[in-house]
Amino acid sequence: VVSCRHSYQIWDLVFQHFQSLTKINATQLCLELRTIKKGTRSCSDYLLRINTIVETLALIGSPVLTREHAECILGGLPPEYDSNFYSHCFCQS
Template identity: 40%
Template sequence: MFASKSRARIMQLKLELKTTKKSNLSMTDYLQKIKSLADSLAAATQPIPEPDLILHILGGLSPEYESFVTSVTTRLDDLSLEDLNAMLLNQEMRINNAQISFSPEPQANIANSSSCFNGCGKGHGHGRGRGRVGFTRSRNQSVANQSGARSSVICQLCN
């Protein structure tokens, strides 16, 4: 009876190890969960070899770690579990910093001008924005006419 429970427990631990995903866990929590499962298997006389444990860890990472996983699995030299842990913590920090740096923020074309770019005197507020929003050239105008003089820009709001 005891042996049957031990086998069932070992199978449960192996299955849990195989199916554990990082998901929303921090990298520290994810690695701790994997380590706990590996330690439980070792205590049940079923230790997981380090290269297999590394593959379990990499297999549970989310798609944002795909390039990292590729770089680790194509290495020619051996990687220790300790080195992998340090690299994963560093990679998590890089991903978090990139998400903060590149998070989309609303942008607006705001102008400090009280009159139209063309000098129409109307306060459209589009004279010094971040782009050319609000301006078009008429169909017959080009950037420069035949004599080389610049053409004027037409305000879409007041023509």
Template identity: 35%
Template sequence: MAEEDSAGSRRTSSAILNRDTELIIPPHLKFLISNIKNLVPTSLTIENYSIWRLQLLQHFSANGYGEHLTGQVSCPPDSEESERNRWTLIDRNIVSALLSTISPAILPYVISLRTAHDVWTTLEHRLQPTNRSRVIQLKNELHQIQLQDRTIPQYLDQIKKIVDNITVAGSAVDTEEIVLYILNGLPAVYNPFKTAIRTSLQPIQLDDLYSLLISE
């Protein structure tokens, strides 16, 4: 009888050990979660959704968990309890990592969601249209910018800020377009300079244009 009790105890202990082993967070995921604030140091806001999304997807995909975000891997059925528990453990830790990179203003959109895919798609649906609107607004600012009472360094710095914000919002501006916007915003006194740049046979680099403008 004592031997049977001992054997039963060993089986119970073995089952508990196996169950606990299955529920250990995988090392790659544990490392990613521990370092997520260093890998993605800027919290998600309305303005930086595209670059935030790119960074998160890159890091999770590189470690083998990108499909939890995109929904390509789904929760196993109840009949596969062990796999289901493991999937749930991984997914909830991914959710925690995502939430830690989201600013307080955005957090209410997703705080009650339970899966990483739900968080990912909800943010996409809410922020992607806003992001596109911001790109349009920024490009319109760039199109209309004028030197006015700014100094040349201030003018160029303002253009750079707008271009950088467009990049953060997930779009881009071609170098030749930036040159065109810079020249268009200069007053008539710069017309000889603008003509020289526009009629040049070789495209000018932005750094060279900046230097020439400051000298001018």
């Protein structure tokens, strides 16, 4: 910033800085979305976290397809959920 002579140069640096942070954040959120598990969370908390990630990704320019969203939800559910029912639903699409 010290080497900048004009305000537009400062704004360019600020933009580049936050753009790189956004890309890093998007990568981290995508990884969390693909690996999230329900675990001991309530269903509400589990779905809320996934929806928060999906909405955040959309806001920063990396939208998640509806099918991917659903696959992430179902993929993180424990075995006691009827995976045969869910896989049947996906196979018909």
